[in-house]
Amino acid sequence: MLCELCGAEVPRTKDVAVEGTVLAACTNCARFGNEVAAPLVRRTSMPPIIAQRLEARKRRLTPRDVYTQTGEEELAEDFPARIRRAREARGWKQADLGAKINEKVSVIGKLESGTMTPGDALVRKLERELGVKLKEKLQPVAVKRQSGPATFTLGDLVKFDEDAH
Ligand SMILES: [Zn+2]
Numbered sequence: 080m081l082c083e084l085c086g087a088e089v090p091r092t093k094d095v096a097v098e099g100t101v102l103a104a105c106t107n108c109a110r111f112g113n114e115v116a117a118p119l120v121r122r123t124s125m126p127p128i129i130a131q132r133l134e135a136r137k138r139r140l141t142p143r144d145v146y147t148q149t150g151e152e153e154l155a156e157d158f159p160a161r162i163r164r165a166r167e168a169r170g171w172k173q174a175d176l177g178a179k180i181n182e183k184v185s186v187i188g189k190l191e192s193g194t195m196t197p198g199d200a201l202v203r204k205l206e207r208e209l210g211v212k213l214k215e216k217l218q219p220v221a222v223k224r225q226s227g228p229a230t231f232t233l234g235d236l237v238k239f240d241e242d243a244h
Pocket of ligand 1: 082083084085086087104105106107108109
C-alpha cells in the first residue's frame with residue numbers, strides 16, 4: 080500500500096485524519112494525524128497537495144529518459160567554440176583550417192559563429208583535423224525540483240539543460 084503522506088510503500092496503512100482529511104498513512108506518518116477509529120467516508124479524490132507529493136515522488140523515481148533512450152550522438156551545442164578553440168590551440172587561422180579540410184574560409188567562419196551546422200562528413204573532417212569531438216552522447220538531464228504545481232514540459236527540460244551549461 081502507498082502511504083498518502085510520505086509516499087512510502089508499506090505493508091499496511093492506517094486511516095488518519097490530517098487537517099480534516101482522511102488519509103491512508105504508514106505507521107510513521109500516522110502519528111502526525113488523528114487516528115480514525117470508525118471507517119469514515121473517504122474522500123474519493125486525493126487532496127491536491129497529496130496528489131502533488133505523490134506525483135513529485137513518482138518523478139524522482141522515474142528515470143527521465145527523454146534523452147537517455149537512444150545513446151545516439153548529437154552535435155554538441157557548443158560546437159562553434161570547440162572548433163575555434165581547437166583551431167586557435169594549433170595556431171591556425173580560419174583559412175589554414177579551411178585549406179586542411181578543403182573548405183572555403185567562409186565555411187569555417189560560419190561554423191565558428193554557429194550560423195552553419197556541419198553535416199556528418201564535415202564533422203568527421205573537422206574532428207579528424209582538429210583532434211576534438213564535436214559530437215557527444217545525449218546526457219540524462221537532471222530533474223528540476225519544483226515546489227509549485229507539477230507541470231513539466233519538454234520545453235522546461237530543454238531550458239534547464241541550457242541553463243546548466
Ligand atoms: Zn508515511
